Amino acid sequence: MVYLFLGASLVVILIGAKFFTNGVEWLGVRLGLARGAVGSVLAAIGTALPETMIPLVAILMGHGQASQDIGVGAILGAPFMLGTVGFMLAGMMTILLIRRRRRAVLLPHPALVRRDLGFFLMAYSLAIGAAFLPQALRPVVVVLLLAAYIAFVARALSQGEKCGEGDDVGPLLAVPQMANPPLVLILLQVVFSFMVILGGAKVFVHGIGILAHTFGVAPFIFALLIAPIATEMPELFNSLIWIREGKDTLALGNITGAMVFQSSIVPAIGISFTAWQLTPAAFVSAALALTSAWIVFLTVRRRGYLYGPLLFLMGAGFYAFFVTMVISGAL
Template identity: 30%
Template sequence: MIDGLYILLGLAAMVVGGDLLVRGSVAVARGLRVPPMIIGLTLVGFGTSAPELVTSLQAALSGSPGIAVGNVLGSNIGNVLLILGIAALVSTIAVDRRALMRDGTMLLLATGLALWALTSGEIGRLAGAGFIVVLGAYLTATLVAERRRSTAAGAVYMGEADLLPTRPQRLWPPILMALAGLALTIFGARLLVGGAVGLAAAAGVSETLIGLTIVAIGTSTPELVTSVMAVRKGEGEVAFGNIIGSNIFNLLGILGVTALVAPIQVPAEVLELDIWVMLGTTLLLLLFAVTGARVSRGEAAVLLAGYAAYLGWLILQA
């Protein structure tokens, strides 16, 4: 009972903290006149992954690699099947092919690198550093390309920035907001990981299962809010770009930073099913996006049914 309460309180703290962190950081960036495209690409596109980052770091440092890895894999699977499914069910999501070409290719590369590292059985500091370098190269190349010539992909990132408040008159309130959000996110992660470990022990299931389900779904809440908000405003490309950007950062940024701080021993159970489900959902995402340049309501139903089947299988195998 107490472990479930810790999980709920931790998730609530992380949802509120993550929102404050992103909003405060974006407001500071606007106050410093940072271009909207950079804000969308970094602070918004990747900032919504802050709960996953803090949770995986906390889990790795606490000696719970199953939660650290399960959180990342479960978040990527949930982002596609659950969050994109819900967003596309609200309204058909249009996809710009030129934006998809660059960022979709990067997502495939990130997925391939993650599979290579995970199947080796351990993600060490060298691999973690390599992930961060690749992510940094991608961000740099994107920013350089957009400064030379604005593209549809850049318009998506600017759209993400437009979802959040405009430039503040004073900088100190958003700075305090961002710091408070960071503190709340870290506090929530400690509660969440502690509760998840305790729940796994009490229920007699693996920490990886808890990481793939409860933890992953909970930490993906910011992506769900951002995506649904974008779709309701008629900006489906922003919702789609948010999912792709988040998944890239989950694989390269979160696994990279976590492994750099504390090398991750990969649980054997994720090698049997979950990494292949992640690969399959990534390919399905790109397939739906390429065919007709949209994600329709019918395809959304397929995504949601796939997520229900995946969760059902995990529960049956527990």
């Protein structure tokens, strides 16, 4: 029965993601936003809410060390999952859709990818480095992370060409017969589809939690490895849909924009309300996420594109390495 619920929730998330991406694109057109802002800010923040709720609930409403472990694990699990499984799936889609796309590469706007990942590398390094600082200095890190994200959003909202320029946005799925839908219908589709995604992710998390309890998985490992699989699904499904439609800037921006959010706002919560004492497993997961981001950053900077098969191998390899270390007891 658990597996049936897991499968059904995946279908719900996929349908919700289809409507959400379509609605967010139309919202970007209506508001005259830059294309990079749609993927890196609107879609990224919206779909980041499910995984943000896990550490918030665990840290602020939970009790005991287990709740602290779940909170910190969820905070670190999101960037790790995006930097490994996220890139892996993006690369896999280019392989599966090579006939449709007629290429095995992703061609996002290089400057936008460099902007997002440059921020991630700076902010996440700062957040991890806070674990080595005395408690009195950590509020300074929190302020820096929050201020940096505000500056990032301000820049993203104005940088790049407008959403819809050179893209086939397609009709609003809620009212496909309307060529120029009103803003209220666009907002209703975005909000409703997000609630559908959130509901599907909640069911999936519950099912994964039952399986974790059944197999005796430790709270920190559950939060780091298992929960993000469900909570990152909105970002991943959105990106896969955009890759299928050939909208690589939106697809990569959704992943890298979520990494920006998960490297600044969410760690600021953990640094503020927990002891922020990281385990070896936490440091290794952070190192892998940062290494993955560095590789993508340097590749885009040097070549201007991402080769799908190599992106797939990198993400899969890093994730498999970490899981192997955990299973073997090395971490």
